[in-house]
Amino acid sequence: MRTDLDFAAVGEVLREAAETLVLPRFRHLEDKEICIKSHDEDLVTVVDLETEDFLSRRLTALLPGSLAMGEEAVYRAPACAACLEGTAPVWIIDPVDGTANYAHGIPQFAIIVALAKGGRTVAGWIYDPLTCRLFTAEAGAGAWCGDRRLGLRARGGRGIDALSGSLSRKMTERHRGCFAALERSGSAAHDYMLLADGNLDFRLFRLLNPWDHAAGVLMVEEAGGYARLLSNAPYTPHFHAADGLLIAPDADTWAELRQALAV
DSSP, rough: OOOOHHHHHHHHHHHHHIIIIIIIGTTTTGGEEEEEESSSSOOHHHHHHHHHHHHHHHHHHTTTOEEEEHHHHHHHHHGGGGGGGGGOHHHHHHEEEEEEHHHHHHHHHHHEEEEEETTTEEEEEETTTTTTTEEEEEETEEEEEETEEEEOOOOOOOOOOOOEEEEOOOHHHHHTTTTSEEOOOOOOHHHHHHTTTTTOOOOSSOOOOHHHHHHHHHHHTTTTEEEEESSSOOOOOOOOTOEEEEESSHHHHHHHHHHHHHH
């Protein structure tokens, strides 16, 4: 599905946000610029708020008639998430994915943007400000890191003990020793960049906010990977509160992982 959208222009908006708002305050935030939302690891900073406002204005200007739905806007006014059910294109924005990392000076955070229309993700971008890597995907047209096309190979039949993945802390302890490696980044964006580039084999997500997953799932699928809700339904850019999301290199490996993880 082609969007006729200027992908380079979107990338430039993300780079500008990173260079003018995100990077200058990395490791320079004052305590008063960091607030707790629902729990101690659910943080918001002034950078999240300023970056989301910047991206919302600039991205909707690129696509007349489009709307913006950002993580912080939904936290303040949950009803604004209803825009996902409408007919207008919606920019789904995570201004600083990995806010806890960012706030604590850990270099694993990124900007995530997806474009959804008609209940589907049609395009996605993940930008890593510290490495200047831009991952992009367009439905039906592939996934890219810069000008390099991403392509995953099926790994069915190799055995799950040869796989590297990422799980919750509790599941990591339960399944340690079952896989070649289990690691946690604290950033969905970094997980998806690793998954789409073949450097991480699987990931199980339980919290399915669309700003964390819409762009990344599209990237994995366009690179040839396999992503399904635990109910075995395809992922769509919604909240899926009662479900989970498992990412794998291929359908056979997905089924093996689901059985091994007992989810």
